[in-house]
Structure formats: structure tokens, C-alpha cells
Amino acid sequence: MSRPKLTELVLQRLEYYEDRTVFGMSDFADITDSKTLHIILKRLTEEGKVAKVLRGIYMKPRYSKLLGENIPPRITDIAEALAQSYGWNIIPTGATALNMLGLSTQVPANYEFLSDGPYKTYEYDGTAIVFKHTNKNTELTQVSRKSALIIQALKTIGKEEIDNRVIRKIADSLSKEEKETMLQETKHCTSWVYEKIKMICEEAING
Template sequence: MSDKKENSTIDQILSRIYGNGRGWAFSRKDFALLGNADLIDKSLSILAQKGTIRRVMRGLYDYPRYSKWLQQSLEPDIDQVAHALARKYGWNIQVTGNAALNIMGLSTQVPTRYLYLSDGSSKTYLIGAVELEFKKARYSLLNTKRQDSALLVQALDSLGSANVGQAELQAFARYLAPDKPLPAKTRNAIARDTQYVTSWIQQAIMQILELASSEEAR
């Protein structure tokens, strides 16, 4: 293996990592088109040794988020880790419960356990002090194709219909469209993706999409 080829592969890997931004988690699988497995593994190992990326667990890395205030790297983004594992093993996954609320910014409580429904094997990983669990579920429970759709459905289900008022709807809308109105293409895609969910959740999502598509959400 020539140094030139190795350096070229590292540069391509870095370009993809930087393009995804800090917090992104990944495995060799995410760079499969850039070279053979041994070359990718060696390149990732070199970047980890340099401190550019961090090894989260065997075969999985992240580009650490950094706090200027704390002057140190932050803990891995568990949702990013979950999706990196899903890509690695070819799973479809969907976050559940309080973890969905936390990801969307509707809960300040940091979960010590993240549960994802999965069409793969049931597995549990320990990431620092956080438990990441994948639970095998029926395909019917994983029928949303978009990540934003899945988050909406699971977060609303976690809150329950009695606890979803105008303030919560506005918060969901701001998550979907923090800076500018939600594009019509995205709005229509989410609406199609959630048309067969529980009636009250579907109605709430339509209200959220209406708010996110206007200036009222900001």
C-alpha cells in the first residue's frame, strides 16, 4: 500500500467527516466506496491516534463535539451512534419515549437509557454511562420512512394527547423549522409518511406542519 494512496484515502474520509459536522458518528461501512476494508480501517485508526476522531466502541467512531466554555470534547451524541450502528448493520430503527423528546429539545432531562425499536436483533450497548438498547419490533411499528416523522410520532406518543397543547405544538414546529418556514416538499413528505398513524397523533402532526410552514413557529 503506497503512502500516496493512504493519504488520498485519509483526505477523502476527512472530507466526508467534516461535511457531516461535529457529532457525526460513523463506521467503516460509511466509507466502503473509498477503498478496501483494510485501507479504511487503517485510515480511521490513524485519524483516531491523531485525535481528529474518537473511537466510541469497537469499529465505531465519532467527530467529537467541542465545548469552548468547558474547553473539552463532549460525550458522544447517542442518537448519532444509534444511527451509525443502524447503517453498519442495515437496520431500520426508531427512537422511543423520553429520548425522542430530548432529541427534539422538548425535555431537558438527559436520558440514561435510549431505547430504539429495530427490525434487527435485540442488542444493548453501554456508551459511557448511557445505555443504548435496540429492541426487535414488528415492521408495522417501524412504518415511517423519515427520521423527522419517526421523532414526531414517538415524541407525541410519549407525551400523550392530554399533554399536547399549543406550547408543545409550537415547540415541535420550531424543531422542524428553526430558522425559516418548512419547505412545502418537506411538509408534504412528512404528511404522507404519517398518514396512517394513530388518529390524534396524525391530527397533531398536521397542526405542527401548518405552524412550521408559517412564520408563527419562530
């Protein structure tokens, strides 16, 4: 198939993406080989139809008339695109998990993720994206994303620092279905973490 036709196939797929979507070359691997795809995306970048984020990672631009430039990608979206490209399972941890749950308003200096892939650090616009390898795959693949995020937040705060405000804040973010799911799938967590989860779910019930 000619390159113009391949380019058209790439553009057709991009039409289904929302503006500011971050994606990897692997998302188009079924269309053509990586060398040809690299050439196509380079040309589309020059034309302003996509924006390069990192090596092999791109974004469908969203232009801001107010700012007079493209809105930058979300760091968490970059992390997800990297993970998908390399076949990693990831979950935010540390200050990143707290920020995503609204338990901290401070923007993390570094965005940290637990991963079943290798230890890796990337940098985008002065912000480090850190993937920390873990052998505890149960925290990544055997619980829902919301449950995994809450587990990491609780571990980050620490057993003795979790107060009623934290319990209530997390409880308010849970739907009834999420509460029921979390109670079932976290039974084999560290004992103190599961005790806190039961308190959160009771708050969700009684609140």
C-alpha cells in the same frame, strides 16, 4: 496497494469530514478489506488523527482548548453510525424523541431508538444506546424523518397528555413544506395520532 497508500486514501476521505463526525469502518469498505482497515484506523487512533468510540465506530476529533481534550461525540451520532454500519433504519423514540424536538430539556438517561434491526444495547461513557426492534416499518421507512420523530414524540407523551403547549411547540418547528409532507404521509397512522398531527399542522397554518 501498499498500506501507506491505503492509509493516504483513508486520510484523504477524512479531510472531507467535519470535526466530530462519527463514522463506521463500513464507510471505508471500498478502500480495503476490514482487517487492513482495522490496522490503519488503529494506527491513526494512536496518532490522534481519529478517536475510537466503540468497536468499529470512530470519530474525527475536535479538540477543545478550553477543556484541554477532545469534545465527546453526540450519542445520536453514534447511534446513526451504528445503524449505517449494520444497515438498520432507526428513529429516536421515548425521551430521546422528546429531547430532540425540544419538548423536554432533560437529557435522557438512556437513548432509545426504534429499529428494523435486532434488539441491541450499547454503552458509551456510561450512557446506554438502546435499539428496540419494531415490525412497523411504515414508521421507519415510509415517512420523512421529521414526521417519524413527531409520531414517536406524540406516542411517548400519550393522547390525553398532549396540550396546546405541545401542539404549539411542534408546530413552531415545522416549515410549510414539512407540514404539507407530514399531512400526506401520516394518513395511515393510528387515528388519534393523525388527529393530533392535523391539529399541529392547522396551528402551523394559522400561527
